[in-house]
Amino acid sequence: MKIATFNVNSVKARLPRIQEWLPEAKPDVVLLQETKSVDENFPAMEFEALGYEIAVHGQKTYNGVAILSKRPIEDVAKGLPGDKKDDQARYIEATIGGVRVASIYLPNGNPVDTEKFTYKLAWMDRLQKHVRDTLLPTEMPVVLGGDFNVCPTDDDVYDPEGFANDALCRPESRTRFRAMVNLGLTEAFRALHSETDAYSYWDYQRGRWPRDEGLRIDHLLLSPQAADRLSACEIDRSPRGKEKASDHTPVWCELEE
DNA sequence: ATGCCAGGTAACACCTGA
Numbered sequence: 044m045k046i047a048t049f050n051v052n053s054v055k056a057r058l059p060r061i062q063e064w065l066p067e068a069k070p071d072v073v074l075l076q077e078t079k080s081v082d083e084n085f086p087a088m089e090f091e092a093l094g095y096e097i098a099v100h101g102q103k104t105y106n107g108v109a110i111l112s113k114r115p116i117e118d119v120a121k122g123l124p125g126d127k128k129d130d131q132a133r134y135i136e137a138t139i140g141g142v143r144v145a146s147i148y149l150p151n152g153n154p155v156d157t158e159k160f161t162y163k164l165a166w167m168d169r170l171q172k173h174v175r176d177t178l179l180p181t182e183m184p185v186v187l188g189g190d191f192n193v194c195p196t197d198d199d200v201y202d203p204e205g206f207a208n209d210a211l212c213r214p215e216s217r218t219r220f221r222a223m224v225n226l227g228l229t230e231a232f233r234a235l236h237s238e239t240d241a242y243s244y245w246d247y248q249r250g251r252w253p254r255d256e257g258l259r260i261d262h263l264l265l266s267p268q269a270a271d272r273l274s275a276c277e278i279d280r281s282p283r284g285k286e287k288a289s290d291h292t293p294v295w296c297e298l299e300e
Numbered sequence: 301a302t303g304c305c306a307g308g309t310a311a312c313a314c315c316t317g318a
Contacts, residue, residue, distance in 0.1 A: 052317085053307055077317085079308065104308055105316070151318055192318070211318065246318065247305035258318075290306080290318085 044140055044298045046072040047279075048188035048261055050148070050244075050291035054078040054109070057289055058086055064282050065093050070295055071113050072139055074146035074188040078107035085109065100135040108135045108146040108189070115139070124177070125169045133166070142269065142298065143178060147189030152210030160210050163192070167219035175226050178266070184298070185266035187228070190244075190291065192260055193220045195230065198239040199259035201251075211260060229270035231263040231296040232278065243278055244291045252283060261294045272298040 047070040051057040054075065065073070078085065078101050085099045090111055100121040101107035110116060116137045123134040136145040147170070152163030178185050193216045197203035206212045224230055232241070242257025251257060265273060276296040283292040 056307060077307095151316090153318065190318095206318095209318075244318075249304060260318080287306095 044072065044142065044300065045070045045295055046074070046142075046144060046186050046188060046263065046298065047293045047295035048074040048076070048146070048190075048263060049282075049293040050076040050190040050261060050289060052077050052079075052289040052291065054080050054086060054107075055084070056287070058089060060282055060285055060287060060289070062089065062093065064293070065090075065095070065111075067281075068279060068293065068295065072144055073111040073293075074144065075109040075111065076107075076146060076148035076190045078109050079104060080107055098135060098137050100132045102132040106132045106148055108133060108148050110135060110137050110139075110144065110146055112137075112139045123166070123169055124173050134170075138183075142184045142186060143181065144185075145187045145189070147187055147191065149190060149192045151192045152213075152216065155208065155210050155213060160213075160215075163210060164215055164219060167216070167223075171219065171223050171226070174223060174228070179226060182268060183266070184269035184272065186269050186296070186298075187264040188262070188294075190260060191220065191262050193217060193262075194258050194260055195220055195233070195262075199242075201240075201242070201256040201258070206258075211258065223264065227267055228264040229267075229273065231265055231270075231273055231276040232259070232294060234270070234273065235276050241278055243294050245283060247290050261291055263294060263296045265296070269298060274299050
């Protein structure tokens with residue numbers, strides 16, 4: 044089962060790119076972030092025409108997550124436990140082929156001297172508790188994929204010094220990311236790759252893509268039962284080079300059946 | 301210190317992103 048995560052930066056603006064990428068990459072499951080669409084306006088028919096079921100958790104203008112799947116989607120849960128009513132749409136979870144998957148759009152947290160950073164850290168604490176108290180005890184294969192807005196180490200940043208005080212690299216963010224991994228999750232890409240210039244996001248501004256000055260912030264975290272089946276994990280750079288590209292590119296992993 | 305680009309909303313500019 045091939046599971047991909049892709050921050051599309053507006054599902055409507057990116058629709059042609061996603062429609063050409065799906066038949067090329069042939070993922071069984073796609074975890075989307077930053078759809079920026081209310082559920083009624085999500086382009087469901089366009090994805091169904093390509094053989095995908097959908098589950099969506101969106102809102103107007105900002106955030107928004109979704110799951111596309113070639114296999115039936117079961118037991119959908121929208122929102123992270125502890126979300127307040129009408130809170131930001133950043134989390135959706137479902138069971139597909141016996142695997143519990145989640146699409147995660149973790150808050151960015153900048154600037155760090157504002158409530159945006161405290162919101163990010165509290166959100167990470169809530170996610171860690173949910174993984175610990177609810178997901179891992181099921182002993183199901185679990186795949187948490189998404190835009191975590193965390194560079195796990197300086198190896199995941201083109202300019203570590205310049206980003207030292209950024210919410211994506213601050214010790215408070217990295218400590219919480221590590222706390223989740225330390226529950227027993229496997230970060231799929233790093234488990235199979237040691238190279239340090241592997242990025243999943245490049246800023247639109249200042250020529251970051253042509254210079255390959257990026258960040259690795261899109262991740263797939265696997266429970267032990269999923270990690271035992273991990274056979275591959277890759278960053279697919281091709282969509283980032285196209286016209287009207289997202290600033291992120293897809294990351295995928297393959298779980299043996 | 302700020303805007304650089306891109307998208308959405310709404311309206312002929314402003315907010316957010318990472």
